[in-house]
Amino acid sequence: MSLPRINFSLLGLLSFGLISSSMLHANQPLTANEEAVLGKALVFLSFQDPSLRVMVLGVLLMGLNCGLMGGYIVTRRLSMFGDTLSHAVLPGIAVGYSLTQSKNNWALMLGATFSGFAGVWFISFLSRHTKIKTDSAMAIVLSGFYALGICLIAYLQKSDGGGVANLENYLFGSIVGFSQGDLLPIVCSLILVLGTFVLFSKELLATGFDPSFARSIGLPVGLLEFSLSALLTFCIVSSLQIIGVVLVSALLIIPAATAALITIRMDKLLLLSGVLGAVSGFTGCFISFLKNGLPVGPVITLCSASIFLTILWLHPSQGRVCLWARSFKRNQKIRLENTLKACYQVLEELSFLEESFPQSLLGKRRGKSSGEIEREIDALVRHGYATRVLSVGQKQSDLPPETMITLTPSGWELACKMIRNHRLWELYLTQEASYAADHVHDDAEKIEHIIGEKTIRQLERILSNPRLDPHGKLIPSQLDIESGWTREHSSP
Amino acid sequence: MSSIITFLTGPWATPELISWNFQILVMGFLVCISCALVGTFVSLRRMSLLGDAISHGILPGIVLAYLFTGSLSLFPMWIGAALAGIACGVSIQWLHTKTRLREDAAMGLTFTTFFALGMVLLGLNAENIHLDVACILYGEIGLIPLETDWYLFGKNLGNQAIWSMGFICIFTQLATFFFYKILLVTSFDLSLAKSLGIPVNWVQYGLMFFLALVVVASFESVGVIMVLAMMILPPVSLSFLFTRLPCILWSCIALSIFYSLGGIHLAYAMDFPISASIALTAVFIFLPCCLLGSKGGLLIGLFDLVKKPQIEDCSTK
Secondary structure, eight states: OOOHHHHHHHHHHHHHHHHHHHTTTTTTTOHHHHHHHHHHHHHHTTOSSSHHHHHHHHHHHHHHHHHHHHHHHHHOOOOHHHHHHHHHHHHHHHHHHHHHHHHHHHHHHHHHHHHHHHHHHHHHHHHHHOOOOOOHHHHHHHHHHHHHHHHHHHHHHHHHHHGGGGGGGHHHHHOOOHHHHHHHHHHHHHHHHHHHHHHHHHHHHHHHHHHHHHHHTOHHHHHHHHHHHHHHHHHHHHHHHHHHHHHHHHHHHHHHHHHHOOOOOHHHHHHHHHHHHHHHHHHHHHHHHSSOOOOOOHHHHHHHHHHHHHHHHHOTOOOHHHHHHHHHHHHHHHHHEEEEEEEEHHHHHHTTTOOOEHHHHHHHHHTTHHHHHHHHHHHHHHHTTTEEEEOOOOOOOOOOOEEEEEEHHHHHHHHHHHHHHHHHHHHHHHHSSOOOOSSSSHHHHHHTOOHHHHHHHHHHHHTTTTBOOOOOOBBHHHHHHTOOOOOHHHOO | OOHHHHHHHGGSSHHHHHHHHHHHHHHHHHHHHHHHHHHHHHHHHHHHHHHHHHHHHHHHHHHHHHHHHHHHHHHHHHHHHHHHHHHHHHHHHHHHSSSSSOOHHHHHHHHHHHHHHHHHHHHHHHGGGOOOOHHHHHOOGGGGGGEEEEEETEEEEHHHHHHHHHHHHHHHHHHHTTTTHHHHHHHHHHHHHHHOOOOOHHHHHHHHHHHHHHHHHHHHHHHHHHHHHHHHHHHHTTTTTTSSHHHHHHHHHHHHHHOOOOOOOHHHTTTTTTHHHHHHHHHHHHHHHHHOOOOHHHHHHHHHHHHOOOOGGGGGO
């Protein structure tokens, strides 16, 4: 359900950006710089250049791969584990290079995979067999392996003179010189990830959310965990060349965290985070292509972060803005209903002898200043729940004329309902849950606004249509409310 | 044999080398002490990776400060970095408490975003910033002796960078000394601390402030990732030797000398970056501690296991 909505909003955002930027410059001649940027954009979007096509494909697949993998990482609280692992592969890259003396992809990958495994083993060994906590173990492995990698790379650079300058690309990533051969590891890793997720989706779900249950039904939890970290290592290693050691965890975490904001279903989450990863990879690649000197990894990270922020604030059902709006509305409704309740109570104090009552009594009842009461009554009048007239009564005095308030039939009905909800709940708590009569008010004060008619019917059935609440006050019944309950009925 | 002698005497062979390396040694010592003091409390609270997150998160602050002031002087950079670090910490806290995200995801998300922001700012202003990103990642403690000297009342007091690190170090030590009890109780028993009326949240924020301060002060010399090694490895290594917190804190100082000495010698012998070799030295010291330490070391554990075999778990039978 939420997937198309997001895609639409994304498309909307994109097209809005394009339109507004073209509007801004519509009546000015383009500068040379802008023309160059536009030209580049056209080159990029036409996908004519074969090497460009390879790059875009690589970035898309990498985003998809990391997004999918990230879904599992984030839901298992392993986010920082991914970060640790990405730093731990560095010595392997250096060793792989020094063994083959070339930037042979496979040697580097193999070395990186081995050193990633070593990192995983160290973390689990330290946290399982010593008193070191997991977070400290991760910090040790992260910094230790990273230091080792930096030392090895520096050593190699000294020993064969600058030929390994490319190795520093693995720190920050680069898309320059990305060729078809580099695509292969990404594709392999993606196939492995997809295959595992499709074949073992249930098993992975069980081990992720309830390991002891998974163990009790005989699943090889350890093996599954290990294969997941192996997959994670493959995924990180294959993405390193483009996005670099430091930021690969961004592509693992951010799309999945974005998806986790929206949905709690695992399948949807995986799908969404894969798509978001691919989208941010593509957008980041596009933007860094437009401007020279923009490194591709950080731009991809910022793209996914801005998608995250957009969804965090503006998502139609989960966004913070919408949540705020909803809670504002709810608060308004509650205030309105509380005012109506107070009106009823004022009338009750007057033993329902009068149709209308002075504003000052309401103010006393609500315990609020006259200005606040004024505003609350304004709201009542606006919603058509009450009318007010300035009394030019018989009691002429020096005092300023009092504002008299009269509830309209709809206001009267709602007020009765609120009072009924409140008192029914109080009665229910005292009779069925054996609360003390002086402990039930606060609870009822909250629930009266949200309890539905259906629950009210149930309560009435359970309490066999009571007339009096624990404090001896009358509970207006449905019949009373519907038959235009007047004070003749209620007067004792 | 001769190689060992070179290893030991190499950095101290000539007067120039001695004065150069001595400055690096002092700097490394100061950085290690400050990091270890803060790191002890950070690792006790299981927030080790928060140090990593904040140390990455300061990058945009540094770049922005550099863009505004146009100089590599320390003070504006500290301000910028401290602000960015605090912003990073606050947004991690906010995301973790106010949204559905878990703490680790909030952490990973925030610091990578901040770091990427810093890198993009660097990339956009590459022609007028001479800040090497690789240097931010693993520091340039080897160039510390090149910093300008500090003149007070016309007297040359020596290297400015070392002085400022020294002040930070003393500040950290004083704070640890004065707030020791509060830090102790909040680290080990949060509910007791709350019931004693200690403002737990403020202690947390204060610790984060010191974390940011130390990270910012040392990033130039050891970089944002090695700082993690210098924070976490000393307390963890020492926890295999001592179980009392004051012992750990005091022996951190002794350990710091070994770290920086070992780092300099290793770097000199193998031509490694100095900060990375300090971190490697820390790992080399950690491994024997972990294996042989008297308080929960691995070998001791094995020995205990042999001596009194564990009682079989009845529930499995």
